[in-house]
Structures are given as structure tokens and as C-alpha cells.
Amino acid sequence: MTKKSTDSPVIGVDLGGTKILAGVVDSNGSLLGQSKRPTKPSAGVDAVIDRMAKTVREAIEAAGLKLSDMAGLGTGAPGPLDPDKGVVLHTPNLPWVNVPLAKMLSERLEDLPVFIENDVNLGTYGECAFGAGVGAQDVVGIFVGTGLGGGLVLGGELRQGWRKACAEVGHMILLADGPVCGCGKRGCAEALASRTAIERDIWAGIKAGRESVIPELVKQESRERLTSGALAEAFRRGDPLVAEVLGKAQFYLGLLTASVVNFVDPEMVILGGGVVEALGESYLVPIRAVAYQFFINQDGAKDVAIVPAKLGDNAAVMGEAAWARMKLAKA
Amino acid sequence: MTKKSTDSPVIGVDLGGTKILAGVVDSNGSLLGQSKRPTKPSAGVDAVIDRMAKTVREAIEAAGLKLSDMAGLGTGAPGPLDPDKGVVLHTPNLPWVNVPLAKMLSERLEDLPVFIENDVNLGTYGECAFGAGVGAQDVVGIFVGTGLGGGLVLGGELRQGWRKACAEVGHMILLADGPVCGCGKRGCAEALASRTAIERDIWAGIKAGRESVIPELVKQESRERLTSGALAEAFRRGDPLVAEVLGKAQFYLGLLTASVVNFVDPEMVILGGGVVEALGESYLVPIRAVAYQFFINQDGAKDVAIVPAKLGDNAAVMGEAAWARMKLAKA
Numbered sequence: 001m002t003k004k005s006t007d008s009p010v011i012g013v014d015l016g017g018t019k020i021l022a023g024v025v026d027s028n029g030s031l032l033g034q035s036k037r038p039t040k041p042s043a044g045v046d047a048v049i050d051r052m053a054k055t056v057r058e059a060i061e062a063a064g065l066k067l068s069d070m071a072g073l074g075t076g077a078p079g080p081l082d083p084d085k086g087v088v089l090h091t092p093n094l095p096w097v098n099v100p101l102a103k104m105l106s107e108r109l110e111d112l113p114v115f116i117e118n119d120v121n122l123g124t125y126g127e128c129a130f131g132a133g134v135g136a137q138d139v140v141g142i143f144v145g146t147g148l149g150g151g152l153v154l155g156g157e158l159r160q161g162w163r164k165a166c167a168e169v170g171h172m173i174l175l176a177d178g179p180v181c182g183c184g185k186r187g188c189a190e191a192l193a194s195r196t197a198i199e200r201d202i203w204a205g206i207k208a209g210r211e212s213v214i215p216e217l218v219k220q221e222s223r224e225r226l227t228s229g230a231l232a233e234a235f236r237r238g239d240p241l242v243a244e245v246l247g248k249a250q251f252y253l254g255l256l257t258a259s260v261v262n263f264v265d266p267e268m269v270i271l272g273g274g275v276v277e278a279l280g281e282s283y284l285v286p287i288r289a290v291a292y293q294f295f296i297n298q299d300g301a302k303d304v305a306i307v308p309a310k311l312g313d314n315a316a317v318m319g320e321a322a323w324a325r326m327k328l329a330k331a
Numbered sequence: 332m333t334k335k336s337t338d339s340p341v342i343g344v345d346l347g348g349t350k351i352l353a354g355v356v357d358s359n360g361s362l363l364g365q366s367k368r369p370t371k372p373s374a375g376v377d378a379v380i381d382r383m384a385k386t387v388r389e390a391i392e393a394a395g396l397k398l399s400d401m402a403g404l405g406t407g408a409p410g411p412l413d414p415d416k417g418v419v420l421h422t423p424n425l426p427w428v429n430v431p432l433a434k435m436l437s438e439r440l441e442d443l444p445v446f447i448e449n450d451v452n453l454g455t456y457g458e459c460a461f462g463a464g465v466g467a468q469d470v471v472g473i474f475v476g477t478g479l480g481g482g483l484v485l486g487g488e489l490r491q492g493w494r495k496a497c498a499e500v501g502h503m504i505l506l507a508d509g510p511v512c513g514c515g516k517r518g519c520a521e522a523l524a525s526r527t528a529i530e531r532d533i534w535a536g537i538k539a540g541r542e543s544v545i546p547e548l549v550k551q552e553s554r555e556r557l558t559s560g561a562l563a564e565a566f567r568r569g570d571p572l573v574a575e576v577l578g579k580a581q582f583y584l585g586l587l588t589a590s591v592v593n594f595v596d597p598e599m600v601i602l603g604g605g606v607v608e609a610l611g612e613s614y615l616v617p618i619r620a621v622a623y624q625f626f627i628n629q630d631g632a633k634d635v636a637i638v639p640a641k642l643g644d645n646a647a648v649m650g651e652a653a654w655a656r657m658k659l660a661k662a
Contacts, residue, residue: 080628089630138493152595154485161596162469163635165628172590173625175507175518176583185625187506187586252507255518259503263594264483265492294504294516297411297496299420304494 008071009063010328011112012126012320013056014119015077015101017041017093017146020052022059023314024070025321029130031314033063041094048094049101053108073112074324076119076316077101083117083164115327117160119316121167123309124151125158126319127270131310138266141309142169142256144249144273147182148190152264158323170194174255192252195275199226201245212241228274235279249275250283254290261304262296272309284308339402340394341659342443343457343651344387345450346408346432348372348424351383353390354645355401356652360461362645364394372425379425380432384439404443405655407450407647408432414448414495446658448491450647452498454640455482456489457650458601462641469597473500473587474640475580475604478513479521483595489654501525505586523583526606530557532576543572559605566610580606581614585621592635593627603640615639 007027014021020039024032035058037051052075060067079091086102102114117125124133124141133139133153141151148170152159159166170190171183179200181191191197203226206212217230234242257269269291276283288306295301311318338358345352351370355363366389368382383406391398410422417433433445448456455464455472464470464484472482479501483490490497501521502514510531512522522528534557537543548561565573588600600622607614619637626632642649 080630150594154490159485159595162598163596163628163631165630166594166596168593168596168627171593171625171627172503173586174504176505176509176586178507183627188627255504255507259590260594262499262502263481263497263591264490265494265497265499267493294502296499296502296514297494299411299496300494 009065009069010071010321010324011056011059011073012317012322012324013052013073013075014316014320015039015048015052015075016119017078020048020055021313021317022052022055023317023321024059024063024065025318027325029318029322031318032065033059033061034317035059035062039094045096045099046104049104049108052105056109067110067112070112072324072328073105073109073114074122074320074322074327075101075105075114075116076122076320077116078119080165081116081118083115083160086114086116088116113324113328113331115324117158117320117323120149121151121158121160122319122323123149123272123315124153124167124270124319125322126311126315126317127272127309128153128156129322130318131315132270132307133268136268136305138264139268139270140167140169140260140264140266141270141272142253142260143309144194144253144271144275146194146196148194150260154264154266169256169260172256172259174252174259189252189256193249193256195226195228195231198231198245198249198275201248202226202241205241205245210241213237213239214242228278231275232278246283247286250286251290254287255294257287257291257306258294261291262294266304268305268307270307270309272312272315276308277312280308340396340400341402341652341655342387342390342404343648343653343655344383344404344406345647345651346370346379346383346406347450348409351386352644352648353383353386354648354652355390355394355396356649358656360649360653362649363396364390364392365648366390366393370425376427376430377435380435380439383436387440398441398443401443403655403659404436404440404445405453405651405653405658406432406436406445406447407453407651408447409450411496412447412449414446414491417445417447419447444655444659444662446655448489448651448654451480452482452489452491453650453654454480454603454646455484455498455601455650456653457642457646457648458603458640459484459487460653461649462646463601463638464599467599467636469595470599470601471498471500471591471595471597472601472603472640473584473591475525475584475602475606477525477527479525481591485595485597500587500591503587503590505583505590520583520587524580524587526557526559526562529562529576529580529606532579533557533572536572536576541572544568544570545573559609562606563609577614578617581617582621585618586625588618588622588637589625592622593625597635599636599638601638601640603643603646607639608643611639
């Protein structure tokens with residue numbers, strides 16, 4: 001295929017454990033068309049990548065464009081990967097081992113150039129390109145969901161890291177003798193402030209006889225897991241158990257924010273992910289209060305912005321598109 | 332004065348709370364001459380800077396050179412400073428407030444170009460230029476002394492930070508409900524693994540009736556404070572109290588190493604400072620074991636070098652000289 005101009009649209013496609021999300025983005029950062037479908041990881045690698053390609057084609061169609069109009073595609077996957085080779089090394093939640101995602105997806109899309117990176121890295125990159133971090137050069141992203149991930153942008157560039165394993169902020173240790181994390185170690189931020197940690201502590205409270213509106217809300221939603229929406233609703237209603245558990249998570253997010261600031265001294269920390277989005281600014285107030293107190297250097301402390309993410313579910317897709325555009329420009 | 336060639340010698344001068352250390356360094360990193368004297372901070376700002384200038388002149392004399400042979404001077408000071416303006420903002424241990432160190436020192440040295448930076452940043456920079464980090468691009472330095480400081484070199488360049496307050500690794504939180512730190516907050520690495528923290532726990536044990544060779548060693552040294560040398564000697568003799576307290580410090584240094592690696596994904600972590608130097612490789616073994624276990628990404632984990640500093644007391648002076656040379660080259 002012919003080489004596209006640098007202002008041709010690009011595609012971002014996000015590969016999550018539960019859903020695939022694709023978007024067509026123009027050079028101004030406008031989302032021209034979108035599509036999504038469940039990942040269904042149990043169907044296997046080929047089937048999932050087929051589904052990704054299908055979702056991409058639908059997003060292009062929704063934008064009223066053709067595949068041949070696209071300059072390239074960026075995709076974000078969880079877990080360790082080799083962005084230079086385009087290979088997903090292993091992702092516990094799919095579960096994949098050594099999958100040449102870039103090549104396999106490109107083959108299904110008429111050899112469109114495909115670039116891969118860690119999904120949360122690209123969420124942070126997206127916020128810097130088109131969201132809360134526009135204009136900022138040194139940014140740490142902290143995304144709270146089932147897990148707790150991060151991204152690091154320094155001097156306007158995504159830091160990928162020496163082993164391409166950068167910004168795993170969920171596995172910075174905050175409470176050495178704290179609860180066991182999904183990773184098997186104790187005291188990681190993820191074991192203290194992720195939605196999984198929040199859920200664990202809320203159900204433990206309920207099981208021990210604490211009153212809460214949570215069981216009723218979960219029943220209404222007919223879901224097995226506690227959603228960010230249900231958590232936010234219980235918090236708004238003043239549920240004491242939820243307030244207590246979220247309060248602890250906020251405290252630890254404040255400590256995590258202070259730790260990353262004390263270490264790399266950025267100009268901005270962006271907090272995003274389901275719980276933060278569902279509760280918005282009110283969730284950030286105590287996080288900010290704790291963080292600012294724990295900054296070791298108080299000179300200009302309040303000039304360090306601690307802000308909510310702006311792009312919501314689209315952060316990764318926007319970042320994936322921006323990543324593809326940057327890689328194409330450098331190619 | 333005339334501009335010197337880029338391979339003229341430069342001077343590094345380290346301003347500590349207890350001593351001033353100066354060294355003349357050539358373009359190959361050879362130390363041509365050195366001098367030191369006590370800081371005597373109680374004599375006031377002017378007197379201390381006079382003493383710095385005198386120490387510099389002596390180091391030049393020891394090298395068999397003249398002030399006019401020098402291309403420039405780098406100096407490292409503790410505490411928050413403004414390297415662009417050459418001003419030390421405030422240093423608790425001197426104590427100085429808004430001291431234009433670069434200008435005042437330059438005036439005393441025939442207007443020699445003077446560049447300032449944080450001392451521990453420059454210690455890390457020195458290890459990268461001439462010590463354990465030669466050839467490495469992405470390095471975290473962790474220096475354990477009275478406090479616990481750090482430095483961050485990324486892509487071969489010292490990261491100064493957005494507020495010029497980078498790499499305060501001693502104030503990353505590792506044990507949220509841990510002991511109170513000198514900074515007033517709880518659970519900082521410095522409150523868990525610095526010599527001050529080690530000393531606190533050893534004396535608490537002795538006060539509570541634990542047996543230890545420490546009181547005898549301190550008596551022999553006729554010093555008030557526990558030195559790194561005495562700690563190392565007690566450790567070598569198998570003192571159980573010292574082994575226990577150092578073991579905890581090592582565990583927390585392992586967690587700190589893992590936290591910084593999980594966040595910025597460097598190729599090397601250099602551990603230095605009095606205690607590490609006094610005990611050497613044997614002090615690092617358990618730190619390394621803990622750290623590697625806590626790396627979230629195990630791909631190539633052991634390729635991340637965790638090594639002792641090589642330059643000892645000269646790390647800062649060598650880094651200060653390298654810093655001056657880099658600034659002169661960029662000017």
C-alpha cells in the first residue's frame with residue numbers, strides 16, 4: 001500500500017480482558033468513529049485477533065471511511081510485551097504467551113502498520129496528547145481499576161523503560177506488612193487501592209456483620225462483581241462501610257502520588273480509571289490533601305497538578321492512536 | 332579570564348554539614364589533587380564559603396596547578412536549591428536560606444564559572460561518569476547515610492526534575508504505619524533504612540536490656556554517634572541485635588530498590604553511602620534477594636544490576652567535576 005500523509009487518520013484499538021475498543025482518530029485528536037465488542041479470550045488467540053480486526057473495520061465504517069484511508073494503527077495490550085518486535089510476551093488475563101500481535105493484526109488489515117505498547121502507558125500518553133495533560137511535559141498517570149496501572153511521560157515522551165516494563169506504579173510498596181497482592185507480594189499499592197482491594201475489604205466487612213447498602217445495589221445490578229458505579233452510589237448515599245474503605249484507598253493513593261512525585265518530580269499526576277471517573281473530583285480531594293503533605297520538597301508543591309483524567313474509557317484508544325501517529329512520524 | 336579548552340581540569344567541591352571536600356579532576360576522570368576541612372556551619376554563610384574557597388585553592392595546589400588552569404567548578408549542596416540561579420534555597424543542616432552560593436564562591440575564585448546541584452544527585456552522576464555506572468544510561472542511585480538520598484540518571488542525563496527536586500528516594504513511603512521520619516511523616520524509607528533509623532533501633536534495643544557489643548565499640552571510638560565503621564565491626568562479630576536491625580534495614584532497601592525499578596525500569600541501581608561502603612558486598616546480598624523477588628516484571632529481572640558504589644567519599648566530588656564539565660561543554 002502507498003504511504004499515507006502524516007495527517008491521515010489513524011486507529012487506536014484497545015485489547016482488554018473483557019472488551020475490545022477501537023476508534024478512528026484524525027490529526028486534531030477528533031474521534032471520527034468507534035466500535036466495541038467483548039474480547040471472549042476463551043476462544044483463543046486467533047479468534048481474539050479476528051475480533052480485533054472486525055472491531056477496527058467497524059470503527060472505520062462508523063467514521064464513513066475506508067481501511068485504505070488509514071495511516072496506521074496503535075494497539076495497547078496489558079502485561080509485559082516487546083514493542084520493538086510487536087510481541088505480547090504474556091498477559092495473565094487473556095492468557096497469551098509470545099503472541100506476535102502486531103504482525104497478526106496487520107495481516108488481517110491489508111498490512112496496515114501496527115504498533116503495540118502497554119495499555120496503561122498509552123492511556124497516560126493519550127491523556128497527555130488530548131486530555132488532562134495537554135501541554136504538560138512531565139506526567140505520571142495512575143489508573144485505578146481491577147488492577148492499578150500507570151504511565152510515565154518525561155520531556156513529552158513516553159518512557160518505555162530499559163526492559164520495556166516502566167511505570168508499574170501498582171507494584172510500588174506502600175505498606176510492607178500489608179495485605180497480599182495479586183502478584184503474590186505484600187503491601188503493593190494495588191493490594192491497597194485498586195477496586196479489587198476495595199471490594200475485598202467491603203465484602204469482608206459485610207461478612208463480619210457490618211451494615212451496608214452494597215448487597216442491595218449489587219442485587220439491583222444483577223452482577224457478580226462490585227462495579228465502580230455501585231461503589232460511587234453507595235459513597236454518595238453516605239454508606240459508612242464504603243466511606244471507610246474508600247477513605248483508606250484514598251489515603252494510599254495519596255501516599256502513592258507523593259512517592260512518585262518525591263522520586264521523579266513531575267509537573268502533573270493524572271488519576272483515572274473506573275472508581276475515579278465514577279466519583280470524580282470528590283474522590284480526588286482527600287488524595288490531594290494527603291499527597292501534598294507527603295511531598296518532601298514543599299517549594300512550589302501546590303504547583304504540581306493532581307488532576308482527574310479527562311478521556312474516560314477513550315484514554316487508551318486516543319493514546320494508541322497518538323502512539324501510532326508518533327511512530328509513523330519517526331519512521 | 333580567558334575561556335579554557337574543554338580538556339582543562341575542573342574542580343568538584345562538596346559542601347556537607349560536617350565537612351568540605353574539594354578535588355581537581357582532569358578530563359579522563361583522574362583526581363589530580365584533593366583537600367578537605369570541617370564545614371563549621373555555626374561560623375555563618377560567609378565564613379563557610381570562605382572555607383570552601385580555601386579548600387579549593389589547596390586542592391589546586393595539591394595538584395601542582397594554578398587557579399587560572401581551571402575551566403570551572405561544580406559544587407553539590409544538600410537540600411532544595413535552584414541550580415539555574417545558583418542559589419541554595421534552604422538546607423536544614425547548615426542552616427542556610429536563599430544563599431547565592433554559585434555567585435559568592437565564584438567571586439572568591441577570580442570569577443571561575445561555578446555550577447551547583449544537589450549533592451546526592453551529583454554523587455549518582457559521578458558514579459555514572461567514573462564509577463559503578465560507567466556505560467549505563469538509566470541508573471538510580473540510593474545513598475544511605477545520616478539520611479537516605481538518591482539520584483536519577485535517564486538516557487545518560489541527570490534528571491533534575493520539574494521543580495529541581497528529583498530523586499528524593501528517602502521519602503518514598505514503604506511502611507505507611509511505620510516509624511516517624513525526620514521529615515515529620517510516617518513510613519518513609521529514610522525512617523526505616525538510614526543510619527539514623529538503624530541507630531535508633533539499636534539504642535532502643537540496648538536500652539530495653541538487649542546484649543550487644545555496640546556500647547563497647549562506641550566507647551573505644553570515643554564518639555557520641557554510632558559510626559558506620561562500628562556498625563560494620565559489630566555485624567562482622569555476629570552481634571545479634573545489630574544483625575537483626577541491619578536485616579530489617581536491608582529488607583526495606585530491597586523494597587525501595589524494587590519500588591524504584593517497578594516505577595522507572597532502569598538498567599542499574601547503585602547503592603552507596605557509609606553503611607554500604609563499610610560492609611560492602613555482604614550488605615548487598617539480602618537487599619538484592621528481596622529486590623529481585625519484588626520486581627513485578629520478571630522478564631530479564633536479573634539483568635537489572637544492583638551494585639555497590641565504587642567511588643566512596645569521592646562520588647560527589649567526581650560528580651561535581653563531571654557536572655561542571657558537562658555544563659561548560661553545553662554553554
